[in-house]
Amino acid sequence: MTTILINGDAANPVSPADRGLAYGDGLFETLRISQGRIVFLAEHLARMQAGCQRLGLPFDPSAFEPDLERLLQESGNNDAVLKLLVTRGAGGRGYRPAADVIPTRIASLHPLPPITNTGAKAFVCRTRLAHQPALAGIKHLNRLEQVLASQEWPDDSFMEGLMLDYQDHLIEGTRSNLFMVTDGHICTPDLQACGVAGILRQFLLEQLTPAPAITKIDLPALFRADELFFCNSVLGILPVSSLLSGAETRRYTSHTVTLQAQSLFTTALQTC
Amino acid sequence: MTTILINGDAANPVSPADRGLAYGDGLFETLRISQGRIVFLAEHLARMQAGCQRLGLPFDPSAFEPDLERLLQESGNNDAVLKLLVTRGAGGRGYRPAADVIPTRIASLHPLPPITNTGAKAFVCRTRLAHQPALAGIKHLNRLEQVLASQEWPDDSFMEGLMLDYQDHLIEGTRSNLFMVTDGHICTPDLQACGVAGILRQFLLEQLTPAPAITKIDLPALFRADELFFCNSVLGILPVSSLLSGAETRRYTSHTVTLQAQSLFTTALQTC
Numbered sequence: 177m178t179t180i181l182i183n184g185d186a187a188n189p190v191s192p193a194d195r196g197l198a199y200g201d202g203l204f205e206t207l208r209i210s211q212g213r214i215v216f217l218a219e220h221l222a223r224m225q226a227g228c229q230r231l232g233l234p235f236d237p238s239a240f241e242p243d244l245e246r247l248l249q250e251s252g253n254n255d256a257v258l259k260l261l262v263t264r265g266a267g268g269r270g271y272r273p274a275a276d277v278i279p280t281r282i283a284s285l286h287p288l289p290p291i292t293n294t295g296a297k298a299f300v301c302r303t304r305l306a307h308q309p310a311l312a313g314i315k316h317l318n319r320l321e322q323v324l325a326s327q328e329w330p331d332d333s334f335m336e337g338l339m340l341d342y343q344d345h346l347i348e349g350t351r352s353n354l355f356m357v358t359d360g361h362i363c364t365p366d367l368q369a370c371g372v373a374g375i376l377r378q379f380l381l382e383q384l385t386p387a388p389a390i391t392k393i394d395l396p397a398l399f400r401a402d403e404l405f406f407c408n409s410v411l412g413i414l415p416v417s418s419l420l421s422g423a424e425t426r427r428y429t430s431h432t433v434t435l436q437a438q439s440l441f442t443t444a445l446q447t448c
Numbered sequence: 449m450t451t452i453l454i455n456g457d458a459a460n461p462v463s464p465a466d467r468g469l470a471y472g473d474g475l476f477e478t479l480r481i482s483q484g485r486i487v488f489l490a491e492h493l494a495r496m497q498a499g500c501q502r503l504g505l506p507f508d509p510s511a512f513e514p515d516l517e518r519l520l521q522e523s524g525n526n527d528a529v530l531k532l533l534v535t536r537g538a539g540g541r542g543y544r545p546a547a548d549v550i551p552t553r554i555a556s557l558h559p560l561p562p563i564t565n566t567g568a569k570a571f572v573c574r575t576r577l578a579h580q581p582a583l584a585g586i587k588h589l590n591r592l593e594q595v596l597a598s599q600e601w602p603d604d605s606f607m608e609g610l611m612l613d614y615q616d617h618l619i620e621g622t623r624s625n626l627f628m629v630t631d632g633h634i635c636t637p638d639l640q641a642c643g644v645a646g647i648l649r650q651f652l653l654e655q656l657t658p659a660p661a662i663t664k665i666d667l668p669a670l671f672r673a674d675e676l677f678f679c680n681s682v683l684g685i686l687p688v689s690s691l692l693s694g695a696e697t698r699r700y701t702s703h704t705v706t707l708q709a710q711s712l713f714t715t716a717l718q719t720c
Contacts, residue, residue, distance in 0.1 A: 180464050190462045190469065192452050192554050197462065198533070199591035200472030231592070232599050261470070264595075269561070270623055271591060271598035282464050289541070306580035307614065311592055318590035319471035319543060320503065320583055323536075326543035327504050342579065351542055 179250055180284040181243045194280055196263025199271065200317035202280075203227040204261040208288075208410045209251050210445040214244060214258060216409055219375045219448075224260065227314035235262050235279040243283035250285055257286040257410050263317070288410075293438065295417025295431070296335035298406070300395065301325040301350065305341045307369040315372050325350045335414060336406050338398075341370055346393045349406045352414065353377035355388065357403035357433045362388035376409040376441065379448070383440050384433065399426045405434040412445075413438045451522055452556040453515045466552055468535030471543065472589035474552075475499040476533040480560075480682045481523050482717040486516060486530060488681055491647045491720075496532065499586035507534050507551040515555035522557055529558040529682050535589070560682075565710065567689025567703070568607035570678070572667065573597040573622065577613045579641040587644050597622045607686060608678050610670075613642055618665045621678045624686065625649035627660065629675035629705045634660035648681040648713065651720070655712050656705065667693060674702040677709060684717075685710045 182188035195201035205220040221237040228235045240260050247258055261282040267274035303325040311318065325337050336349040347365050348354055353374040355364045362384055367373050381388055398404065404416040415434040418427045454460035467473035477492040493509040500507045512532050519530055533554040539546035575597040583590065597609050608621040619637050620626055625646040627636045634656055639645050653660055670676065676688040687706040690699045 178465075182464055190464050190466075192454055192462050192556070194462075194469065195595075197466065197469045197535070198476070198589065199595050200589055201592060201595050204470070231596070263469070271594040272601065273595065273599065284464070303582060304580075306578035306583075308576075308578035308593070310575060310596060311578075316592055317470065317472055318592045320473060320588055320590045321580070322543040323467075323471055323473050323545065324503070324582060327545065329544065 178284060178286055179247060180282065181246065182282050183280065184243055190280065191266040193266040194263055195265060195268065195273070196261070196280060196317055200319070201231070202233070202261060202263030202317045203231070203315055204259060204317060205315060206410050207258040207260070208445070209248065209256040209258060211255070212248070212253050214248060215445055216375045216379070216448050219378070220260070223315060223373070223375060224262065227316060228262070230314050231316065232273070233262070233264050233279065234277055237262070239281055240283055243281070247283055247285040255288045257288055259284045259286065291411055292335055292414060293412065295415050297333055298336045298338055298349070298416045298419050299330055299334050300419065300421040301328050301337040301339050303328065303339065305339050305347050305370040307341060309369055312370050313367055313373040322350050330420065338419065340395070344394050346395065346398060347371040352406035352408040352411065355380065355405050355407065355433070355437070356393060356398060356401045357430070358397070358401045360386070362386060362433055363391045363393060364388050365393050366390050374407060374409060376407040379444060380407060380437055380440065384436060395421060402428070402430040403433055404428050405437060407437065412441045450556060450558055451519060452554065453518065454554050455552065456515055462552065463538040465538040466535055467537060467540065467545070468533070468552060468589055472591070473503070474505070474533060474535030474589045475503070475587055476531060476589060477587060478682050479530040479532070480717070481520065481528040481530060483527070484520070484525050486520060487717055488647045488651070488720050491650070492532070495587060495645070495647065496534065499588060500534070502586050503588065504545070505534070505536050505551065506549055509534070511553055512555055515553070519555055519557040527560045529560055531556045531558065563683055564607055564686060565684065567687050569605055569690050569692070570608045570610055570621070570688045571602055571606050571692040573600050573609040573611050575600065575611065577611050577619050577642040579613060581641055584642050585639055585645040594622050602692065610691065612667070616666050618667065618670060619643040624678035624680040624683070627652065627677050627679065627705070627709070628665060628670060628673045629702070630669070630673045632658070634658060634705055635663045635665060636660050637665050638662050646679060646681060648679040651716060652679060652709055652712065656708060671698045674700070675705055676700050677706040679709065684713045
C-alpha cells in the first residue's frame with residue numbers, strides 16, 4: 177500500500193540533481209489518515225507554509241490538494257500515513273537557488289505502523305541537537321542528527337530516544353515531542369533554538385488542563401518528574417514507563433495527564 | 449556535458465524513498481579534473497570514507513572507481529568537475545536505518561564553472577553556523593545553512609560569503625575555507641565545532657610557509673588582517689580584495705601569501 181506521486185504523477189522520476197537530495201533543501205510532513213479523514217490537515221499545511229517562508233522556498237502547500245484527494249481515496253477506509261515532501265527542485269549555482277525555482281512535490285501513502293498506547297521504554301540518546309534558531313521549529317529535510325540518534329537504539333524493546341541539546345536541556349524525542357508532569361504541573365521543552373514544533377504538541381498546549389508551561393527542562397528534573405509522555409501526530413500519545421539514562425533507570429507509574437492527552441488525541445482523530 | 453551515473457548506470461532512477469532525499473542521509477565530494485587527471489582523488493575518497501564512518505554508513509568509496517574511470521574518459525582532455533554522492537539508500541523504519549543497507553552511489557560530470565583568480569569581493573553572511581561536533585568536518589548532505597546563506601548574496605559582483613558561528617567566530621565561506629594573514633602569520637579557523645574540513649585547506653596547512661596556525665578568529669581580527677583568501681579544491685585560491693560586513697567595507701591590497709597559495713595550487717593541479 178505504498179503509492180508515490182511526484183508532481184502529481186506516479187510515473188514522474190526524481191532528478192538526481194534535485195536539491196532535496198543534494199542539500200536536504202526542502203521540508204516534509206507526515207499526516208495520519210483516520211476513518212477516511214486527514215487529521216490536522218490545515219495545521220500540517222500551515223507548518224509547511226511557515227517552513228517554506230523560512231527557507232525562502234516559493235511553494236504553496238495547497239498544491240498538494242489533488243494528491244491528497246487521490247491518496248485519501250486510495251486509502252479506502254483504512255487508517256494510514258500520508259507523507260508530503262517538497263524540495264527546491266533541481267538547478268541553481270551550487271548552494272545558490274535558481275531564480276526560476278520549480279519545486280518538487282512528493283506525496284505518498286503508507287500503512288500505519290504498529291502503535292503502542294501502553295507504557296513504553298525510552299532512553300536518553302548520546303547524540304545532541306545543535307542550536308540553530310534559523311531552522312528550529314520547522315520540519316526540514318536536514319535530519320542527520322535524528323539519523324545518528326536512531327542508530328543508538330539499545331534494542332527493539334525501546335520505543336523512543338530522548339534528545340538533549342549541548343547545554344544539557346531536553347528538547348524532544350527522535351520523532352516526537354515530550355511532555356512532563358511534576359506535582360500536577362505540565363511542561364514541555366522550549367524549541368526556540370532547536371527541535372521540531374509538533375502539530376500534536378501545539379494541540380496539547382492548547383487543550384490540556386492545567387495549561388502546560390513551555391520551559392527549559394534538564395535531566396535531573398525529568399528524573400524527579402511524576403509522569404512523562406511523548407506525542408506525535410501519527411503515533412499519538414506514547415506513555416513512558418521507564419527512562420534509561422546511562423546506567424540509571426527511572427520508572428514512571430503515574431499516567432493521569434497522559435490519559436487526558438490520549439483522550440484528547442482520540443477526539444482529535446475524529447474531529448480535527 | 450552533464451553525465452550522471454546512478455549505481456554505475458546512467459539509466460537507473462533515484463528512488464523517491466531514498467534517505468538522501470528524505471533526511472539528507474549521506475555525503476558528497478566535488479573534485480577537479482585537470483589535464484586528464486582527477487586532482488586530490490585519494491584525499492577526497494578518504495574524506496568520504498571518514499564521513500561514512502562518522503554516519504555509520506557501510507560504504508567503501510572505492511566503489512566509485514569504475515564510475516570515475518568512465519567519467520574521466522568522457523571528459524576528454526577538458527578540465528571539468530566530478531561530483532560523487534552517496535546515500536544510505538532507501539529503507540529503514542523512519543530515521544532508523546535498515547539493517548541491510550544498500551547505499552545509493554551517484555557520480556556526475558559537470559563543466560568547470562568560471563574561475564576567478566584575481567581579487568574578489570566577499571561579504572559577511574547573517575546566517576550563522578550551528579555548533580554540531582558530531583557532524584563537523586565531514587561533507588554531509590545537510591546543507592540548509594549554506595543554502596540560507598547563499599540567498600543573502602548582495603549582487604552577482606560578490607564571489608563568496610563568509611559565515612560565522614553563533615559565538616562570533618569566523619568559520620568558512622559558503623563553499624570554501626578561509627585563510628588570513630596578519631603581520632606575516634598565517635591562520636585558518638578551527639573546525640572542531642562546525643564547518644567542512646576542505647581538501648585544499650589541508651594541503652595548504654601542510655605546504656604553506658610559514659606553517660599556518662589553526663585558531664579562533666573573530667571579525668575584528670579579520671578587519672585588522674593584511675591579507676585574506678578562500679580556497680576550494682575545484683575553484684582553487686580566491687584572493688579577497690574587499691570584505692563587506694554590514695555597512696563597513698575592508699579592502700585588502702596585500703596578496704603575498706595568496707600568490708604562494710596559488711602557486712602551490714597550480715603545482716597540485718599537475719601532481720596531486
